[in-house]
Amino acid sequence: MATIYDVAQRAEVSAATVSRVLNGHASVDPQLAERVRAAVEELGYRPNALARNLRRSRTSLWGVIISDVGNPFFTALVRGVEDVAQSSRYSVVLCNSDEDPAKEADYVTVALAEQMAGVILSPSGAAEGVRKLLDAETPVVVIDREVPGVSVDSVLVDNEHGSAEATAHLLAGGYQAIACITGPAGISTADRRLRGYRQALTEAGRAHDETLVRHSDFRERGGYEAMASLLEAGSPPDAVFVANNLMAVGALECLVARGVAVPNQMGIVGFDDLPWADLVRPALTTVGQPTYELGRTAAQLLAERIADPGKEPATVVLKTELHVRGTSRRDALAS
Amino acid sequence: MATIYDVAQRAEVSAATVSRVLNGHASVDPQLAERVRAAVEELGYRPNALARNLRRSRTSLWGVIISDVGNPFFTALVRGVEDVAQSSRYSVVLCNSDEDPAKEADYVTVALAEQMAGVILSPSGAAEGVRKLLDAETPVVVIDREVPGVSVDSVLVDNEHGSAEATAHLLAGGYQAIACITGPAGISTADRRLRGYRQALTEAGRAHDETLVRHSDFRERGGYEAMASLLEAGSPPDAVFVANNLMAVGALECLVARGVAVPNQMGIVGFDDLPWADLVRPALTTVGQPTYELGRTAAQLLAERIADPGKEPATVVLKTELHVRGTSRRDALAS
DNA sequence: CTGAAAGCGCTAACAT
DNA sequence: ATGTTAGCGCTTTCAG
Numbered sequence: 288m289a290t291i292y293d294v295a296q297r298a299e300v301s302a303a304t305v306s307r308v309l310n311g312h313a314s315v316d317p318q319l320a321e322r323v324r325a326a327v328e329e330l331g332y333r334p335n336a337l338a339r340n341l342r343r344s345r346t347s348l349w350g351v352i353i354s355d356v357g358n359p360f361f362t363a364l365v366r367g368v369e370d371v372a373q374s375s376r377y378s379v380v381l382c383n384s385d386e387d388p389a390k391e392a393d394y395v396t397v398a399l400a401e402q403m404a405g406v407i408l409s410p411s412g413a414a415e416g417v418r419k420l421l422d423a424e425t426p427v428v429v430i431d432r433e434v435p436g437v438s439v440d441s442v443l444v445d446n447e448h449g450s451a452e453a454t455a456h457l458l459a460g461g462y463q464a465i466a467c468i469t470g471p472a473g474i475s476t477a478d479r480r481l482r483g484y485r486q487a488l489t490e491a492g493r494a495h496d497e498t499l500v501r502h503s504d505f506r507e508r509g510g511y512e513a514m515a516s517l518l519e520a521g522s523p524p525d526a527v528f529v530a531n532n533l534m535a536v537g538a539l540e541c542l543v544a545r546g547v548a549v550p551n552q553m554g555i556v557g558f559d560d561l562p563w564a565d566l567v568r569p570a571l572t573t574v575g576q577p578t579y580e581l582g583r584t585a586a587q588l589l590a591e592r593i594a595d596p597g598k599e600p601a602t603v604v605l606k607t608e609l610h611v612r613g614t615s616r617r618d619a620l621a622s
Numbered sequence: 623m624a625t626i627y628d629v630a631q632r633a634e635v636s637a638a639t640v641s642r643v644l645n646g647h648a649s650v651d652p653q654l655a656e657r658v659r660a661a662v663e664e665l666g667y668r669p670n671a672l673a674r675n676l677r678r679s680r681t682s683l684w685g686v687i688i689s690d691v692g693n694p695f696f697t698a699l700v701r702g703v704e705d706v707a708q709s710s711r712y713s714v715v716l717c718n719s720d721e722d723p724a725k726e727a728d729y730v731t732v733a734l735a736e737q738m739a740g741v742i743l744s745p746s747g748a749a750e751g752v753r754k755l756l757d758a759e760t761p762v763v764v765i766d767r768e769v770p771g772v773s774v775d776s777v778l779v780d781n782e783h784g785s786a787e788a789t790a791h792l793l794a795g796g797y798q799a800i801a802c803i804t805g806p807a808g809i810s811t812a813d814r815r816l817r818g819y820r821q822a823l824t825e826a827g828r829a830h831d832e833t834l835v836r837h838s839d840f841r842e843r844g845g846y847e848a849m850a851s852l853l854e855a856g857s858p859p860d861a862v863f864v865a866n867n868l869m870a871v872g873a874l875e876c877l878v879a880r881g882v883a884v885p886n887q888m889g890i891v892g893f894d895d896l897p898w899a900d901l902v903r904p905a906l907t908t909v910g911q912p913t914y915e916l917g918r919t920a921a922q923l924l925a926e927r928i929a930d931p932g933k934e935p936a937t938v939v940l941k942t943e944l945h946v947r948g949t950s951r952r953d954a955l956a957s
Numbered sequence: 958c959t960g961a962a963a964g965c966g967c968t969a970a971c972a973t
Numbered sequence: 974a975t976g977t978t979a980g981c982g983c984t985t986t987c988a989g
Contacts, residue, residue: 288758290982290983291980291982291984292982293874293982294985300959300960301959301960301961302960302961302982302983302984303959303960303961303962303984304651304958304959304960306983306984306985307958307959307984310984312984313958313959313986314958315958315959316958316959319958319959333731333734333735334735334982334983335676335735335737335981335982335983336732336735336736337672337675337676337679337681337735337736337737337982337983337984338676338739338965338966338981338984339980339982339983339984340672340675340676340982340983341642341670341672341673341675341676341966341982341983342964342965342982342983342984342985343964343965343983343984344672346672346736348732348736356691356697356716357697357698357701357790357897358698359692359694362691362692362697363692365691365718366691366718369718369720373725378717378728378732378956379717379718380715380716380717381715381716381717381718382713382714382715382716383701383704383716385704385712386723390708394713396668397671397683397713399668399680400668400669400670400671400672401671401672401683402670402671408979418971419818423623475948495988505831507897507898530973536889536897536898536901540898540901541902543900543901546842559968561898562692562842562871563842563871563875563896563902565875566871566875566878566902566903567898567901567902567903568872568901568902568903625965625966625967626966626967627966627967635966635975635976636976636977637966637967637976638968638969638976638977638978639974639975639976640975641967641968641969642968642975647968647969647975649974649977650975651974651975654974654975669966669967670965670966670967672965672966672967673965673967674966674967674968675964675967675981676965676967676981676982676983677967677968677969677980677981678967678969678981679968679982681983683963734966737989741971741978761973856971883981886976958984958989959975959988959989960984960987960988960989961986961988962986962987962988963980963984963985963986964983964984964985965982965983965984966981967980967981968979968980968981969978969979969980970977970978970979970980971976971977971978971979972975972976972977972978973974973975973976973978
């Protein structure tokens, strides 16, 4: 591998000049610059990023640590991040913490050790990861999930409102006993979506029946099992609000497997859309999130934070939108 | 940020000893080692990976460059890679080339510049990326798609066989005019799947009707449009083999939108499964791929290549499995 | 405008 | 078993 000195030698200039030409940092005699460029070309020289990074003590990499690559919500979001990153000349490296705080911690360590220019993180529970990044003065933006007690740039959606709207929609549809399958307690999206559900019940003057609440793991399997457990309860619900897309899929699968008719015997609304939701029969009613926008916004915040590390942390809350489809509307003829 | 010298000073040893303790490369007096560990702890010392990387001229990162993060096939595959990587103490960074050779080239450049320990790549067309990596002697494994004329570790599935089986299945179901929607010409999966389709027709003694073949882009939208174009053809098909999952979704959506009854008016088989395929109505018949295994195998090959750079490149071909579901079986009553 | 030289933080000979 | 020392390849003062 050719080094900057090989280039310098060939162009008959100093390494410093080569560096200046390559980085455009200072003005160089056009003739010399031309010689340098020619030498670079001839040698197929590619700067060694490791050396450059060490010297500058930063990289041009953004780490995006998401909690589940298998969830289209997160991959859609990554698209938004990528588009902004690319226009700012950063490369995005994606890390999958798989909802596992230990893996998250590992990737935070990697981000720190590699001195990534910034990190976008959807925390899998503990605040520890964010705090470590903040302590190291690494620009960081939290996405999807809040980290209580930590002052950090954040991009969220209005979870309570979305959930309340979903629940109210089920109530308006005449469903009587509405259950909720939410995520792990302590994860802000899980907690807030549960709260929105409760708010809607309260506002409608309904009692909360805590036997109709399940905490699961935001995964398909977990949603299936939670649904099964609801069906086996003493007095099963006639509708369910499910706090994420994957669990909603699981719940639907469970209902199909048990032969429970949707939406007539059981209404269901999920939080966050599914790809090809239109092909699922009956089509799933969802609380839609602006996934791509979430990613874009987070990336913009990160870019701003990098440009001005001293600025006040901002929290952006984007709106959700209820998409009424087939799983929440009883047929006119049904009881 | 504390450096190795701060630790050395605090533990009253040399930097070399600290390094040895941290890397376990040579034996050190347990007492000293203990002092070092204590100092590390007290200072919250974290080795600077950039310096280490520069010194060792390699990182402990694996780059996985996939052609579409939005495709569950690729994200499932990443899972397999991650599990192996983790057990080998590598971190996985994911890069999304988005089927764009230019982005792929960028990420290859990043991988090279960052001197990643190895790269797993699903090439988006040109052989250029692989070749660059190979030239730089970066361990690389190609996944999903072959790169003709290049000797490189590869993990593939038996595309011809899977496609032929799918097509034969449609023929056996009594479909007469079977179309094919495949990917971009020049991408090995697209070409081979088309070839498998043709083989099956030939073996069944059917003529090839080239007006029933469409090349699209492996995306949902593309599948939709290709299907629309087939429907608008002079003599539309009564079945279609679609060469990937996303395009199959698009094709199905088109059929739903146009009110074409599946499977009675039109049979359809896709290549590669969909998540929650069971919820899609009618359930999509697919050629299933062992996605997780593909990832695992690629990762293992990469680990072996890193361990022994001189070994002969291997090509592993995994088997597909036809999953017959609802979209390829006409009801008994239908004509 | 250009070159010489120092040094980012770490590891691996080499010496003791 | 431990310490001393010399760089890895680059950028960036500082002189000229």
